[in-house]
Amino acid sequence: MTDVLPVLYPLLGFMVIASVIAIEAKDLLSTVISVSAAGAGLAIVFLLLGAPDLAITEVVVEVVSMVFLIRVAVRRDDTTYDQARDMFNVAAGLVFLGLIVVASVYAFRWMKPFGAPEMTMSRPYLERAFTDTGAANAVTAVLLDFRAYDTLGEATVIFAAIVGAYAVLRHVGRKRDVALRNEPHS
C-alpha cells in the first residue's frame, strides 16, 4: 500500500486546491467545475487504493451532480457571488482549523499505520463472503447480504428525500396548473 503514496499526496493536494478554489471563486460555474475536479481526484484516489466500486460510484455521482448543479444553480440570472468577507468569520474559521489540527495530531497517534487497519469486525465478513453468499464481489456481499438491513434504511432515506423534494418543488407546478384551470371563475 505504500507504493501508491507518492501518487497519493499530489492528488490530495490537488483536491485541497480544487476545494479552496470552489469556495473562493466568484462565479458559480467555476465553483461547480472545481467541485467536480475534486470529485475526479477522489475517484482516482479510490482507484489507487483498490476500491473500484467506490471509484465508479464517485465518478457517476459526480457527473450527475455536476449536471444537476449546472442545470439548476448556474442557469439562474445572477450567477456571480460577490460579497465582502466578514473578519469574524475568517477568525473563527482559523481558530477552529487550528483546534482540528491539534486534535488530529493527538488522534492520529492512536491509529494504526496507513494501509494496515485493525480488522476485528470486518475480517470474518471478508473470509466468509464468498462461501456464505456466493457473491464474488465482497462489497456487494456485505451490502446486500450481511448488512442488507442498512441498505434498506439507505433506500428509505433516498425515498424520503425524493418525497420531500417532490413536496417542496411540486408546489410551483401544481399552482400553475390550478391557476390555468381555474382562471375563468376564480
Add this chain to the structure above:
Amino acid sequence: MSHSGMSLIVREVTKLVTGFIALYAAYIVLYGHLTPGGGFVGGVILACCFILTVLAFGKDFADRMITDAGAKIWDVFGAMLFLVVALVGYRAGAFFANFLPHEGNFRLFSAGMIPVCNVAIGIKVAACILGAFLALSVFRPGQVDEEKE
C-alpha cells in the same frame, strides 16, 4: 428557452449513445455480485441515460415520454421489490435471509437473492434520480411567468 432541446448534432449523438448507456447500466446492475458495481451505480447510470434524453430533446419530449408520474411508479416498484425480497427471506428464516440457492460458482445466476436486490435497487435509484432531476429542472420557479406570457 430549453423547451425544444438542443441542436441537431446533440440529438443525433444522443440517439446513437443512449442505448449503449442503458446496456452498460444493465450490465453493471446484473453483474453487480461478480464485478465492481451494483444496484446504486447502475441505477445512476440509467438515470444519466434518461437525463441525457431529457436534456437533448427538451421539455416537450420529457412531458410526453419520460414523466414524473412514471418516475414515481418505478421508484415505489423498486422499493417494494426490495422489501418483498426481504419479507420472503423472513418467511424462510430471518429478515433478508438468502432463501435462493447461493453456491459461489462465478456465474450470473449464482448468489441467490443478491442479483434480485441489485435489480430492485437499480430501478429505485434510477427512478429517484430521474425524479429529482425532473422536479428540479422541469418545475422551475422561473417557468410560471414565462408560460403565462
